[in-house]
Amino acid sequence: MVNNLVDKAKKNIDFQSGEIFPPSSNYENLDQKQKRVQQTTQDIDQQLRKAAQLHRDGYLGEAKEIYVSQAERMMEVIKETSDAVEFSNAMKQQLKTTITKAEQIKNEIEGMQQKKVTVKSQPNQQIQYQPQLQPQMQQQYNPQISNDNQRKPVSVAEIVQKQIGMPDAQRREILSKLDQNMVKVIMETIIDHGPGIKWEDIEGLRDIKKAMVENIIYPQMRPDVFTGLRAPTKGILLYGPPGNGKTMIAKAVATECRSTFFSISASSLVSKWMGESEKLMRTLFSLAAIQQPSIIFIDEVDSMLTKRSSDEQEASRRLKTEFLIQLDGVGSSSSGILVIAATNRPFDLDEAALRRLTKRIYIGLPDKDARLGLINKLIKQVDTDLSVKDLDQIATASKGYSSADLTAFVKEAAMEPIRELPAGQLMKIKNASQIRKVNKRDFEKAFRLIQPSVSQQSLLEYKVWHQNNPSSM
């Protein structure tokens, strides 16, 4: 939903394509129009404030819905006011911000859902939302809200009992100095207890899986071999266009490796821990040191490590500085901590942060084999009427699609037979085998509906960035 909207918005902003909204009514005079636009704008502002409040209160689903609906309204206003250049440009700016917010929240929700954490919701709503871990709420924080049954909360004492790396006394001493509430929250929500995504769930990216194994799994298995010249890297940056498996790769590493895996989304760190985020960062690295070998995965790191600018907020500057200090600590000692960061926007990253993420891995669009593999894997779940040749043709024709686009595309095709059912029929059929098979025409239709989300232009930007910032390992 958000993705479609973003595409729609981009089209609207970049090309003024004009096909998105019907022409506005001719019967309205200028004055009336101005009034209506003014009213709409005021109402949008009010709704945005409401969304921001809901977001702060942790009602992520509701906040996202409002941002999405208001973005749609803004697009309408932009279209209508294209003659008032200044106004419409300001609106476009606001639209971009709104979409970014909706996307951020969407990612937060997905992150929570992947960790099976229930998302907080307002009492009379159907959708499930996540409990928000605002710093001031930690005192009353109730682990039962966010833990599913399989995940056992880990007590601080248990960590200490774990026989790893550091002598017990030293670990106990470090631990005693940390904020116990924060430790608890980290243990319960930031540590990924797996099992989640496996290597075989990830289509394609063979070389990248190999690189991850070489950099992470092997050094853990034979720390004695991987020393000196062969010492493993301490900072990995996964970058590339959205929707091609960066987050998945990190999650698979969590499942397959023996390290304690701390997973945190930078955007939620920034938004939820405002004021306390540097302390959380410090606590996180201390815990990671105690529990080594550890991996700290920071998703969407760009929202935390943007280039320094003069209008930057004091709090975010401090968080960034803290992160760099912690990274330096990791880099200089044989601490057994590896930091993996992921971003769609490497161009925005702070130079100092980049210098510390020495191994940079580009995760690009899937090639034909990977696309075919993914289509085959997805389509297996339904009855189809497709030959090997048909599938091959679909894989060829979907060049330029990201893995996430492809997933949406195959889902779209798989929905066609359901859509064709006459009203009421869906309830009457006995089982799924009574639905007609998915055929080639369904895919042709899906091709028209789902377009690639990554532009040639942005692929070029990654290429240029890659040339200017080669991996130093």
Ligand SMILES: Nc1ncnc2c1ncn2[C@@H]1O[C@H](COP(=O)(O)OP(=O)(O)O)[C@@H](O)[C@H]1O
């Ligand atoms: N290599 C892949 N193999 C299978 N599915 C993929 C792959 N990459 C992306 N996907 C699909 O797209 C979704 C988004 O992928 P994600 O890892 O979050 O992308 P990124 O972090 O690069 O933006 C996944 O949940 C999955 O459904």
Ligand SMILES: [Mg+2]
């Ligand atoms: Mg991601």
